[in-house]
Amino acid sequence: MRxxxxxxxxxxxxxxxxxxCGWVGRRREHGEHxxxxxxxxxxxxxxxxxxxxxxxxxxYVIQVEGTVRQRPNDTANASLAxxxxxxxxxxxxxxxxxxxxxxxxxxxxxxxETLRLxxxxxxxxxxxxxxxxxxxxxVNSAVRTAMEEQGFIEVETPMLIASxxxxxxxxxxxxxxxxxxxxxxxxxxQLFKQLCMIGGVDRYYQIARCxxxxxxxxxxxxxxxxxxxxxxxxxxxxxxxxISYTVASATESVTGQRPGEIPQISxxxxxxxxxxxxxxxxxxxxxxxxxxxxAGTEFRAFQADCIKGIRIPGGxxxxxxxxxxxxxQCKQWGAKGLVWMRVEADGLNSPVAKFLTDNEQSALxxxxxxxxxxxxxxxxxxxxxxxxxxxxxxxxxxxPPVTEGGLNFLWVVDFPLFExxxxxxxxxxxxxxxTMPHEEDLELLASGDLLxxxxxxxxxxxxxxxxxxxxxxxxxxxxxxxxxSLLGISPEEAQExxxxxxxxxRYGAPPxxxxxxxMDRLIAILAGEENIREVIAYPKTQSGADPLTSAPNPIDxxxxxELGLRVLPPRQ
Ligand code: ASP
Numbered sequence: 136m137r138x139x140x141x142x143x144x145x146x147x148x149x150x151x152x153x154x155x156c157g158w159v160g161r162r163r164e165h166g167e168h169x170x171x172x173x174x175x176x177x178x179x180x181x182x183x184x185x186x187x188x189x190x191x192x193x194x195y196v197i198q199v200e201g202t203v204r205q206r207p208n209d210t211a212n213a214s215l216a217x218x219x220x221x222x223x224x225x226x227x228x229x230x231x232x233x234x235x236x237x238x239x240x241x242x243x244x245x246x247x248e249t250l251r252l253x254x255x256x257x258x259x260x261x262x263x264x265x266x267x268x269x270x271x272x273x274v275n276s277a278v279r280t281a282m283e284e285q286g287f288i289e290v291e292t293p294m295l296i297a298s299x300x301x302x303x304x305x306x307x308x309x310x311x312x313x314x315x316x317x318x319x320x321x322x323x324x325q326l327f328k329q330l331c332m333i334g335g336v337d338r339y340y341q342i343a344r345c346x347x348x349x350x351x352x353x354x355x356x357x358x359x360x361x362x363x364x365x366x367x368x369x370x371x372x373x374x375x376x377x378i379s380y381t382v383a384s385a386t387e388s389v390t391g392q393r394p395g396e397i398p399q400i401s402x403x404x405x406x407x408x409x410x411x412x413x414x415x416x417x418x419x420x421x422x423x424x425x426x427x428x429x430a431g432t433e434f435r436a437f438q439a440d441c442i443k444g445i446r447i448p449g450g451x452x453x454x455x456x457x458x459x460x461x462x463x464q465c466k467q468w469g470a471k472g473l474v475w476m477r478v479e480a481d482g483l484n485s486p487v488a489k490f491l492t493d494n495e496q497s498a499l500x501x502x503x504x505x506x507x508x509x510x511x512x513x514x515x516x517x518x519x520x521x522x523x524x525x526x527x528x529x530x531x532x533x534x535p536p537v538t539e540g541g542l543n544f545l546w547v548v549d550f551p552l553f554e555x556x557x558x559x560x561x562x563x564x565x566x567x568x569x570t571m572p573h574e575e576d577l578e579l580l581a582s583g584d585l586l587x588x589x590x591x592x593x594x595x596x597x598x599x600x601x602x603x604x605x606x607x608x609x610x611x612x613x614x615x616x617x618x619x620s621l622l623g624i625s626p627e628e629a630q631e632x633x634x635x636x637x638x639x640x641r642y643g644a645p646p647x648x649x650x651x652x653x654m655d656r657l658i659a660i661l662a663g664e665e666n667i668r669e670v671i672a673y674p675k676t677q678s679g680a681d682p683l684t685s686a687p688n689p690i691d692x693x694x695x696x697e698l699g700l701r702v703l704p705p706r707q
Pocket of ligand 1: 301322323324325364604605606649650651
């Protein structure tokens with residue numbers, strides 16, 4: 136139906152007769168009959184000069200036959216790739232009429248998201264969405280190529296499965312053949328990829344759809360895509376190298392530049408310096424240790440397990456209102472209080488300055504390398520609380536927008552095996568129950584000093600977003616049993632839930648390790664979007680609904696009957 140795509144035409148095409156198809160964008164009248172019409176397809180926009188364009192409205196689908204000609208000099212448009220030329224239309228055919236679009240399609244307007252999603256097919260025509268989908272396709276393709284270059288093969292795993300152990304709520308699907316029984320939709324292909332290793336696949340990957348019934352946020356959807364990978368006869372460094380190579384290729388496919396080697400930081404160091412296990416290293420404002428400075432202080436509020444501070448360069452002019460708001464915010468994050476200090480020429484200006492000795496004040500200024508005009512924030516509390524609160528405050532004060540500050544990938548390694556102890560006294564796995572403890576810490580398993588056991592688990596972080604996680608796996612049944620029992624999972628329960636995995640271990644399991652990272656998050660950052668919904672063709676809203684198809688929706692009684700289900704009235 137066409138000889139060319141709109142966005143591809145250039146001055147060299149001058150004089151050619153072309154046939155183009157696309158949507159009518161903006162039009163500008165020129166005298167009584169002539170109109171300039173922007174014709175748009177996926178490749179871009181070209182200006183068409185139409186004589187008698189009365190019946191061409193916005194978003195009509197048309198076919199144009201015409202000649203490419205140079206625009207008169209003073210009308211060339213340097214901001215448009217096709218801006219040197221225009222099409223002198225000889226024949227225009229309307230292929231499809233259109234109602235006026237529900238919202239303007241230029242990229243400048245802020246449009247209600249529900250409206251956009253309800254008419255996603257119109258929204259997708261916008262240049263920004265077209266670009267985001269193209270970035271997505273590029274990243275998918277680069278990831279596949281990079282994994283294959285490294286000897287991985289793509290294996291597809293099922294969607295209807297028994298529950299997986301990622302720790303979120305499952306989406307379930309009722310079974311018609313066995314009323315009262317349910318499939319779970321995979322939170323990840325975790326168990327299947329481990330079984331692939333036992334099955335001799337050696338290096339597996341998949342761009343896998345994962346489903347988790349969790350509350351949605353800007354960087355979270357019910358369903359999302361992961362690059363999921365697993366390899367046999369490898370250690371942690373091998374996995375980091377595979378994944379580093381792949382994200383470098385993905386990045387290069389979009390930016391044209393290959394990022395350098397990805398630095399590593401231990402979980403503990405990340406917590407101490409950045410107050411986070413996913414530090415955004417695009418900016419400084421690191422947490423400074425002050426516990427020693429106030430070791431002998433008379434000031435009650437500073438007689439705490441730990442004191443740390445952050446320095447906001449040039450922040451002394453923050454208004455009192457803003458400081459009060461930040462204090463309130465910190466309390467909501469769980470702080471007992473927040474101490475602020477303005478660094479002035481003649482000393483520290485702060486409500487607590489009078490409680491601190493001159494020595495303490497000067498040691499503080501020195502340790503924090505404070506300059507006149509800076510603002511200091513201090514928190515005193517238990518160590519984990521101090522790290523947590525200052526970590527959040529640091530982000531609040533310093534985080535650059537997604538499009539600034541470059542791409543800072545970071546490996547966080549040596550995660551703890553357990554992240555805490557629940558009310559029933561059972562430790563909670565920081566990653567998942569198949570993660571291998573650090574070799575050096577294996578003896579702590581028996582000692583009861585559980586929270587100090589490091590694991591062979593690692594996260595990949597990009598600009599403060601957790602891109603993904605992975606670990607070296609337990610490949611021996613007896614260690615796996617030991618971990619299950621520490622987690623409070625009885626042998627019967629372990630058998631019932633993961634018996635197939637424990638059975639498989641008996642038939643020759645190679646040492647193996649793996650990783651998964653969120654494609655949506657990586658693509659969003661590479662496309663310069665804050666919200667992953669902008670890089671997903673058909674996302675759900677923040678409340679989990681799809682305004683386009685009205686999912687989720689009720690099913691009829693006959694269908695319920697067939698599945699052996701009855702719906703209870705809504706809870707009061
Ligand atoms: N299955 C894990 C996840 O989805 C990743 C991994 O351990 O490979 O987070």
